[in-house]
Structures are given as structure tokens and as C-alpha cells.
Amino acid sequence: MILRKPVEVEFESTGKGVQADPWTPARGWEARAPLRWRLSLLTGVVCAGAVGLMTLVTYGLVGSLMTADIDSELESQSTALLEYTLAADPTEDIADQISTFKGFHPNTRVSISPSEWTYSYGDSIPVGGELNPTETQSQTQTSVRTIGQERVITKQHSSGAVVVLARDLAHTRELISTTGTVLVVIASLGILMALLAGMWVSKTGLGPITRLQRAADYVTQTNDLRPILVVGSDEIAQLTISFNEMLSVLQEARIQQSQFVADAGHELKTPLTSMRTNIELLLMVNKPGAATTISEQDRKELEEDVLAQMTELSTLIGDLVDLAREDASEKKAEVVELHEVMETSLERARRRRPDVEFKVRIEPWIVQGDQFALGRATLNLMDNAAKWSPPSGVVRVTMHQISDYEMRLRVDDSGPGIPPEERDKVFERFYRSAEARSMPGSGLGLAIVRQVIERHEGRIMVKESPDGGTRMEVILPGQPGSGRSYEDAGLEGEDSGSERREIFAQRWFNQT
Structure with a gap:
């Protein structure tokens, strides 16, 4: 409707959380590629990203777990050797223990230095790294590091005894590399399946759109x-x-x-x-x-x-x-001084029917709408009343505020009136009653009036005037205007009193 204020929305093409203009065509490859391929590619990229991320996480987790397992094994072995070193004969038992240990662990080198000794038994392994206290044994410090292809653990007792183990990581790294290769193959197959799934999803999902x-x-x-x-x-x-x-x-x-x-x-x-x-x-x-x-x-x-x-x-x-x-299409709404429009329409209606008397009372009223259309509608109402009024007849035009946001316009003629069964038909296009076919007119005047009134969120009704003619009653929303009321020829007597009583009753009803 014309009274509704249009919502103005600013559209921008960039910026986070800013809505794009739906009437601006897209640019770039997405505007040229079919929607099916775009949906397939999007699904494939999302799935490929998920598979790739999971592959990297799995590869890093496997490497970390295998390295942690080696450290745990070296930790337990070095602890056992250190305890044996502290209790064994430094000259015989340690050498035998090293030989026995290397027989079970051929890929691990061993270096043991007993307490208060300046040299060590076994392999030549450099002692280094930052020694940290062991949680379970406060008198022991441990260092874990990687040197070349070996994982080296050093465990030193407060008495000076030192045990160093070096595990060859070649087999472990080969196993990690093999695991990575398998994961890459699995990821590639996953990405391919994601692309195929994206194509199937796009074909299935876009089926109704294609239809x-x-x-x-x-x-x-x-x-x-x-x-x-x-x-x-x-x-x-x-x-x-x-x-x-x-x-x-x-x-x-x-x-x-x-x-x-x-x-x-x-x-x-x-x-x-x-x-x-x-x-x-x-x-x-x-x-x-x-x-x-x-x-x-x-x-x-x-x-x-x-x-x-x-x-x-x-x-x-x-x-x-x-x-x-x-x-x-509707025009942009503007502020319309309806009482001024009524005065202009009244002057034109009087010039067309100088033999008919017009009695008018108009109060200032403002509406949002189309001034030309409202002028045409009010003129049609007055012309219609004047046409059906006999020579020396009277047309009464009253416009009063009935609530804080509604106004009532009445146009009464002194003609023969409209039968109740035909009152709804007079607003149809080209409709003319049997009595009206002998008179000039196109049958469009009241159709235009109703269309204008409804476009301004109002309503129009046909009733009977006090002197037996036709009453056209219009209710229009708006607000009171400034200025004085317009009254010409006066509306006194019974009609004026009933008008005031109806307005008072209407306002009382709205307040309660």
C-alpha cells in the first residue's frame, strides 16, 4: 500500500556481515561456471580439506606415539641398567650385563660409567643434553635427545654413575614414512570419493531446481x-x-x-x-x-x-x-493536505453543476499518499452526487476526525438512492444500473474511487442519506492538520446534531 514507508537497504559488495545486492550480477568464474559444477567443487574442496587435515593430524600423531614409545622403553631399560650398575661389581658384572643387553637389543648401543670412575664400559656415546630430575627418584637425573639417526637417553645418579642408551631410529623412521605414504594414498582416494560424492549430491540436490x-x-x-x-x-x-x-x-x-x-x-x-x-x-x-x-x-x-x-x-x-x-506501479507517498484537495474538488464540482447547492464542512486532515489520485477520487464522489441530485437539489459534504488516526468523509446527495442489493456492484468496473444507462457516464468513476481509497489503506461504504438519497462514506487514516475548519453554506439542524452525536460516540468507543 502507498502508506507504508519503503524500507531503504544499503547493499555493499565487500565487508564482513554485509549483505550483497541481490540485483547486481555476480562476476568472476562463479558467474560463468554452472551451479552443478560449483556445488560439486565446493563439496569436494570441503571434504578434501577435512581429509587432508585428518591425514596431517594422523601422521603427526603416529610419529609422536612411536617416538614416545621408544622413549618409554629406553627409560625403563636405562633405569634397570643404572640400578644394576649401583649394585654390581664394576669390573666383571657390568661387562657381562652389557653383552647380555646388546644380545637382546642389537640396535641399541650402551655406555655405562660406574660411580667414581673416569671411564665407561661399552660403546662410545657422548653424554650431553639438559639433565632433569626424575619424578620417581629424586637422586636421578635424565636427559633425552636425538643425535643424527639415534635417540639418546642419559640417566645419571647422584653418586656419579651414568648410563647412556642410543637407539637406532632408521627402522622407526622408515615405518613412519611408510605410514605417511599409506595415509597419502588413503587421503587421495578420500578426495576422489569426495569429488564423486559432491557430483552426486549436486545432481540429486539440483534435481528439483532443474525441474x-x-x-x-x-x-x-x-x-x-x-x-x-x-x-x-x-x-x-x-x-x-x-x-x-x-x-x-x-x-x-x-x-x-x-x-x-x-x-x-x-x-x-x-x-x-x-x-x-x-x-x-x-x-x-x-x-x-x-x-x-x-x-x-x-x-x-x-x-x-x-x-x-x-x-x-x-x-x-x-x-x-x-x-x-x-x-x-505506485508513486512515492507524499504529505497531502486533504482539506485543500477537497476545496479544489469542490470548486470544480460547483462549476459543473451550478444548479445544485453544496453544503460543506471540512476539518484539516493530513494523509500520506498521492495528491492527484485523491483529488480525482474526491471529485468523482462530488460529481456522482451532483449527477444524481435533481436541479435545486442539495449535496452535503462533511469531513470529520473520528479518532486520533482516522477521518470520515461523507458525501450525501438528494437523488433516488441505491437499492441495497446493488450497493456492492456500483464499485465494479463498467457497471451501470438500469436507471443509470440513460444518463451520461462510463461506469468507471466509483471504481476509480474505491481503488484510490484502498490504495491509501482506507475503506468506502454505500449508505442511505438522511433525505433518502445516497451516502458515500469514506474512512481514511492520517493525522489532524493545522489551520481552520472550512464551512460553506452551513450544515445546521438535525443533520448537524446527529453528526456531532456520532462523532462523540465514536471517540468514546475508541477511548474505552
Whole structure:
């Protein structure tokens, strides 16, 4: 509706959390690549990233666990050797123990230095690294380090005894490398399966969209607006429902357009046919040497009839243009001083029917909307009341505030009135009652009025006026305006009192 303030949204192409403009076409490869391939690639990249990350984590975890297992084994072995060194004969038992140990662990070198000795038994292994106290034995310090292809552990007692073990890591590193190769193969297969899964997911997921596209192509090619079958209740189903609603609106608009064209053609045909007949008759009697002649009075009446038909045709075309204008896109709302619009419409209505008396009371009122459309609607209401009022009849126009946000406009005539069964039909396009067919008019005036009022979020009703004529009552939202009330010719007596009582009752009802 025109009274709703449009929401202004700024769209930006960059920035975190900023919505992109949905009407701006995308650029780059994503605009050229099909959606299926983009979805497949996206799924594959996500899965490949996950598989790659898990491969790296697994490879590092396996290496760390194997190294920790070697350290734990060297720790227990060095502890046992150190305890044996502290209790054994330094000259015989240590050498035998080293030989026995190396027999069971051929890939481990051993160096033992007893307490208070300046040399060591076994292999030549450098002692180094930062010695840290052992948690379980406060008199022992341990150092663990990697030298070349060996993992070296040094365990030193406070008495001076030192045990050094060096384990060859070639086999372990070969095993870790093999494990990495296997993981790379598994990751590659996983990435390939992810790409295939992405293609399958895109094909399956985009199936309903492809079906919707075929339906849109069918509508474009055949102009058949039949609805599409809705399957499921997911987002694609909701999109299909929205598409069907759009097709329904298009179908309704097409029917209205066809009906409007048919009705307009029919209404235009009648005055054109009559005008053509009269003009041909005038041409025939004015043709030199014509055998048929008519009197001057008949000629004058015929010319007046042609002019009246031209006026009727011009009015009908103007009404059609106004109606088409109301059907078109809405204009931006503006502040409208409705009381000023009413005064302008009143002056025009009085010039058209100087034999009808207008009694007016108007209060200042402001609405948000289209000033031209409101002026056309109010003029149509007054013209319609004046048309049905007899000569020396009275048209009463009152506009009063009935609440803090609503105004009531009444236009009463002194004509024959409208039967209750026809009151809803008078707002239909081209509708004319049996009594109205003998009077000038196109049957579009009140249709335009209702369309304008509803576009401004108002409502219009047909009632009976106090003197038996027709009352057109309009309720429009807005707010009180500034300035003085306009009153012309006065509205005194019973009608004025009932008007005040109704306004008081309405305001009391709104407050309670």
C-alpha cells in the first residue's frame, strides 16, 4: 500500500556481515561456471580439506606415539641398567650385563660409567643434553635427545654413575614414512570419493531446481500458467509454492487485463458507432446535390448530439487512463493536505453543476499518499452526487476526525438512492444500473474511487442519506492538520446534531 514507508537497504559488495545486492550480477568464474559444477567443487574442496587435515593430524600423531614409545622403553631399560650398575661389581658384572643387553637389543648401543670412575664400559656415546630430575627418584637425573639417526637417553645418579642408551631410529623412521605414504594414498582416494560424492549430491540436490527451470521454460514457450507439482516440504518445495503463487498472480492479472480490454473495447464501441452514424448523416445531407435534406432544427440537434458524444467519449478515455494509472506501479507517498484537495474538488464540482447547492464542512486532515489520485477520487464522489441530485437539489459534504488516526468523509446527495442489493456492484468496473444507462457516464468513476481509497489503506461504504438519497462514506487514516475548519453554506439542524452525536460516540468507543 502507498502508506507504508519503503524500507531503504544499503547493499555493499565487500565487508564482513554485509549483505550483497541481490540485483547486481555476480562476476568472476562463479558467474560463468554452472551451479552443478560449483556445488560439486565446493563439496569436494570441503571434504578434501577435512581429509587432508585428518591425514596431517594422523601422521603427526603416529610419529609422536612411536617416538614416545621408544622413549618409554629406553627409560625403563636405562633405569634397570643404572640400578644394576649401583649394585654390581664394576669390573666383571657390568661387562657381562652389557653383552647380555646388546644380545637382546642389537640396535641399541650402551655406555655405562660406574660411580667414581673416569671411564665407561661399552660403546662410545657422548653424554650431553639438559639433565632433569626424575619424578620417581629424586637422586636421578635424565636427559633425552636425538643425535643424527639415534635417540639418546642419559640417566645419571647422584653418586656419579651414568648410563647412556642410543637407539637406532632408521627402522622407526622408515615405518613412519611408510605410514605417511599409506595415509597419502588413503587421503587421495578420500578426495576422489569426495569429488564423486559432491557430483552426486549436486545432481540429486539440483534435481528439483532443474525441474523448476523446465517448468519456467515451459511457461515462457507455451504461455501456459498452470501450477507446478509440489514435492516435499523443504526449501525447494517452498520455492515451488512461491513460484506457483507468482503464476497465480500473473494469471489473475492476465484475466483482469483481458476483461479490461474487452470491457473498454465494448464501452468505446458504443459512442464511436453512434458518433460515426451521426457524422455520416451530416456528411450525407451536406453533400452537394444531396436529395435528402433536414431542417435547421434537426441539423442543430444532430450537431449537439455529436458534440455530446465526443464529450462522452473524451470522458470515457480519461476514466480509462485514470484507471490504468491506478493499476500501474505506485508513486512515492507524499504529505497531502486533504482539506485543500477537497476545496479544489469542490470548486470544480460547483462549476459543473451550478444548479445544485453544496453544503460543506471540512476539518484539516493530513494523509500520506498521492495528491492527484485523491483529488480525482474526491471529485468523482462530488460529481456522482451532483449527477444524481435533481436541479435545486442539495449535496452535503462533511469531513470529520473520528479518532486520533482516522477521518470520515461523507458525501450525501438528494437523488433516488441505491437499492441495497446493488450497493456492492456500483464499485465494479463498467457497471451501470438500469436507471443509470440513460444518463451520461462510463461506469468507471466509483471504481476509480474505491481503488484510490484502498490504495491509501482506507475503506468506502454505500449508505442511505438522511433525505433518502445516497451516502458515500469514506474512512481514511492520517493525522489532524493545522489551520481552520472550512464551512460553506452551513450544515445546521438535525443533520448537524446527529453528526456531532456520532462523532462523540465514536471517540468514546475508541477511548474505552
